[in-house]
Amino acid sequence: MSRRIRLVVQYDGTDYVGWQLQQNGVSVQQRLNEAAFDVTGEAIRLHGSGRTDSGVHAKAQVAHFDTTARMPADKFAIAMNMRLPRDIRVLYSEEAPEGFHARFSAKNKTYRYTVQTGLHADVFTRNTALHIHTPLDFEKMRRAAADALGEHDFCAFMSAGTAMERTVRTVTRSEWTADGKYLYYDVSANGFLYNMVRILVGTMLEIGSGRLPQDAIACALNSGVRADAGATAPPQGLTLMRVQYDDFDTDEVLKR
Amino acid sequence: MSRRIRLVVQYDGTDYVGWQLQQNGVSVQQRLNEAAFDVTGEAIRLHGSGRTDSGVHAKAQVAHFDTTARMPADKFAIAMNMRLPRDIRVLYSEEAPEGFHARFSAKNKTYRYTVQTGLHADVFTRNTALHIHTPLDFEKMRRAAADALGEHDFCAFMSAGTAMERTVRTVTRSEWTADGKYLYYDVSANGFLYNMVRILVGTMLEIGSGRLPQDAIACALNSGVRADAGATAPPQGLTLMRVQYDDFDTDEVLKR
Numbered sequence: 235m236s237r238r239i240r241l242v243v244q245y246d247g248t249d250y251v252g253w254q255l256q257q258n259g260v261s262v263q264q265r266l267n268e269a270a271f272d273v274t275g276e277a278i279r280l281h282g283s284g285r286t287d288s289g290v291h292a293k294a295q296v297a298h299f300d301t302t303a304r305m306p307a308d309k310f311a312i313a314m315n316m317r318l319p320r321d322i323r324v325l326y327s328e329e330a331p332e333g334f335h336a337r338f339s340a341k342n343k344t345y346r347y348t349v350q351t352g353l354h355a356d357v358f359t360r361n362t363a364l365h366i367h368t369p370l371d372f373e374k375m376r377r378a379a380a381d382a383l384g385e386h387d388f389c390a391f392m393s394a395g396t397a398m399e400r401t402v403r404t405v406t407r408s409e410w411t412a413d414g415k416y417l418y419y420d421v422s423a424n425g426f427l428y429n430m431v432r433i434l435v436g437t438m439l440e441i442g443s444g445r446l447p448q449d450a451i452a453c454a455l456n457s458g459v460r461a462d463a464g465a466t467a468p469p470q471g472l473t474l475m476r477v478q479y480d481d482f483d484t485d486e487v488l489k490r
Numbered sequence: 491m492s493r494r495i496r497l498v499v500q501y502d503g504t505d506y507v508g509w510q511l512q513q514n515g516v517s518v519q520q521r522l523n524e525a526a527f528d529v530t531g532e533a534i535r536l537h538g539s540g541r542t543d544s545g546v547h548a549k550a551q552v553a554h555f556d557t558t559a560r561m562p563a564d565k566f567a568i569a570m571n572m573r574l575p576r577d578i579r580v581l582y583s584e585e586a587p588e589g590f591h592a593r594f595s596a597k598n599k600t601y602r603y604t605v606q607t608g609l610h611a612d613v614f615t616r617n618t619a620l621h622i623h624t625p626l627d628f629e630k631m632r633r634a635a636a637d638a639l640g641e642h643d644f645c646a647f648m649s650a651g652t653a654m655e656r657t658v659r660t661v662t663r664s665e666w667t668a669d670g671k672y673l674y675y676d677v678s679a680n681g682f683l684y685n686m687v688r689i690l691v692g693t694m695l696e697i698g699s700g701r702l703p704q705d706a707i708a709c710a711l712n713s714g715v716r717a718d719a720g721a722t723a724p725p726q727g728l729t730l731m732r733v734q735y736d737d738f739d740t741d742e743v744l745k746r
Contacts, residue, residue: 246613291614311610320616354567357502358547360576362614 239307240298240330241266241280241314242487246291246321248361248470253286253295262286262322266297269317269324273310274303283336283343283477284426289469291362293346294325294484296477298336326487334479342424344407344476347435347467349417356415363416364471370442372417375410378441379419381451382408382434390454390463391434392427401427410438420475429466437464495566496554496586497522497536498743501547502577504617504726508544509551518542518578522553525573525580529566530559539592539599539733540682545725547618550581550740552733554592582743590735598662598680600732603691603723605673612671619672620727626698628673631666634697635675637707638664638690646710646719647690648683657683666694676731685722693720 243266251259255267263280270278280297305313310327318324333339348363350356355365382405389401407422419435437454440446446464447453454462476484499522507515511523519536526534536553561569566583574580589595604619606612611621638661645657663678675691693710696702702720703709710718732740 244610244613246616293614315610320611321613323610323613325610354500354571354579354581355576357500357577357579358549358618360502 236300236302237307238298238300238330238334239310239327240296240334240336240482241310241324242326242484243282243295243297244293244323244325245295246361247286247289248291249321250288252288252290253282253284253292259288262292263297265318265322266314266324269314270299270301270310272317273305273313274301276301276303281336283340284474285428286472286474287429287432287469289361290472290474292474294476294488295474296336296340296479296482296484298330298334326490331481334481339479340425340477341480342406342422342476342478343426343474344420344422344478345426345431346473346475347419347421347431347471348473349419349439349471350415351417352415359416361470362473364468366439368443370417370439371444372410372412372442374448375417375438375442377448378438378451379408379410379421381449381455382421386455387458388427388430388455389458390460391430391437392460393429393433393466394460396428398427403427403430408434422476431472432467432469433463433465435467435471439467440464492556492558493563494554494556494586494590495563495583496552496590496592496738497566497570497580498582498740499538499551499553500549500579500581501551502617503542503545503547505577506544508546509538509540509542509548515544518548519553521574521578522570522580525570526555526557526566528573529561529569530557532557532559537592539596540730542728542730543685543688543725545617546728546730548730550732550744551730552592552596552735552738552740554586554590582746587737590737595735596681596733597736598678598732598734599682599730600663600676600678600734601682601687602729602731603675603677603687603727604729605675605695605727606671607673608671615672617726618729620724622695624699626673626695627700628666628668628698630704631673631694631698633704634694634707635664635666635677637705637711638677642711643714644683644686644711645714646716647686647693648716649685649689649722650716652684654683659683659686664690678732687728688723688725689719689721691723691727695723696720
């Protein structure tokens with residue numbers, strides 16, 4: 235009897251080519267597939283809630299796989315962690331309900347992008363924040379973030395060359411907060427296009443530095459032209475924070 | 491004309507054999523000596539406020555060196571950072587006043603030891619916190635920490651085989667705080683013996699887990715016997731947070 239197991243996975247993406255299996259290096263998914271193989275003796279292929287790029291992190295990624303192994307579902311986390319490198323952890327495992335799919339059942343996702351200001355890059359966040367030492371107008375960035383709220387066609391905020399039939403998404407949270415030298419951009423939506431968060435952040439950083447006008451986000455949403463948005467921000471500042479389903483929320487798992 | 495330059499240095503100690511120059515690997519001091527040589531063309535040997543072990547970090551370490559280089563004192567930080575790896579940063583440089591010595595002039599130091607509780611080790615703090623998944627009685631640890639306050643002979647809290655004439659130190663802060671899954675031990679003193687913080691923490695962790703009685707710190711302070719204290723806690727949880735002098739405080743630099 236095959237069961238579907240769902241996992242909450244945390245990883246530091248610094249040393250990986252990204253979530254997705256790749257020919258050119260080791261991916262997070264590959265390491266998890268290998269650990270699941272070691273535990274079950276079966277050729278396992280995980281399905282994640284979505285891809286993350288090389289250098290992008292996850293505080294809470296969701297994945298599922300099917301297995302006939304008879305191990306209690308909650309033990310997969312511990313058994314897989316014994317075989318995983320220290321920069322990947324399975325925080326939680328359980329049997330998924332009928333019909334659950336890590337990607338297709340996802341209702342909402344939240345990402346955080348972290349910027350560190352100040353003259354020198356902090357050594358403890360060198361792999362998890364983008365260091366910017368030039369002045370930024372934080373109020374401008376906050377106002378620009380609000381322009382992304384709501385239902386829009388985000389095709390200007392998608393890396394060129396991506397094929398995607400439907401590019402309308404609903405953003406339910408889009409805001410910057412500051413804590414000392416750190417600036418955090420938190421964004422939630424029912425889905426994200428490829429590089430959407432990094433292009434939003436890149437555009438807002440150019441608004442904050444004065445290279446783009448205050449209404450650049452609104453203009454690019456209107457025109458739908460990629461060139462009207464800013465550059466794609468570097469990957470290391472980006473972290474997948476939360477994935478929500480009708481019956482499951484990674485924030486509930488992280489609280490335990 | 492030789493000047494004395496003082497630096498505030500931050501480092502992630504994970505990949506180093508420690509602060510001090512060693513035969514068996516690369517030290518933080520070696521990398522800084524090399525960067526100072528590249529900048530000045532002189533054979534520079536830095537003096538730190540004290541050693542840190544392999545795997546121990548510094549949010550703010552102080553060091554000084556003498557040079558005849560004519561560069562403005564505040565430019566050494568930027569020039570050295572261009573030559574340093576990303577896990578070592580010079581946060582600040584200035585000309586030191588007459589008679590300043592990073593080690594002998596230090597009046598107070600503060601360390602933080604970080605413990606992460608919970609079933610699985612968090613990937614983002616795997617190198618900067620000690621993960622403990624077994625239950626700890628936090629109240630017992632807090633009460634034990636208070637026993638270290640004040641002037642005591644800390645010879646029981648010094649690694650065996652260390653030669654040290656005077657082992658009396660005055661601890662002005664010794665407390666645990668909790669933030670979610672993280673427990674922080676903050677300790678300030680006019681000086682620390684070799685491994686003193688890690689042995690204090692190791693003892694308190696054994697008090698918290700019930701392996702040692704509540705009064706183990708007080709008893710070891712009384713007896714002066716190393717075996718009465720607990721094991722030396724692992725290095726990765728330890729960070730040098732602050733060094734204070736009569737005329738200089740690293741906290742003032744970090745605020746800028």
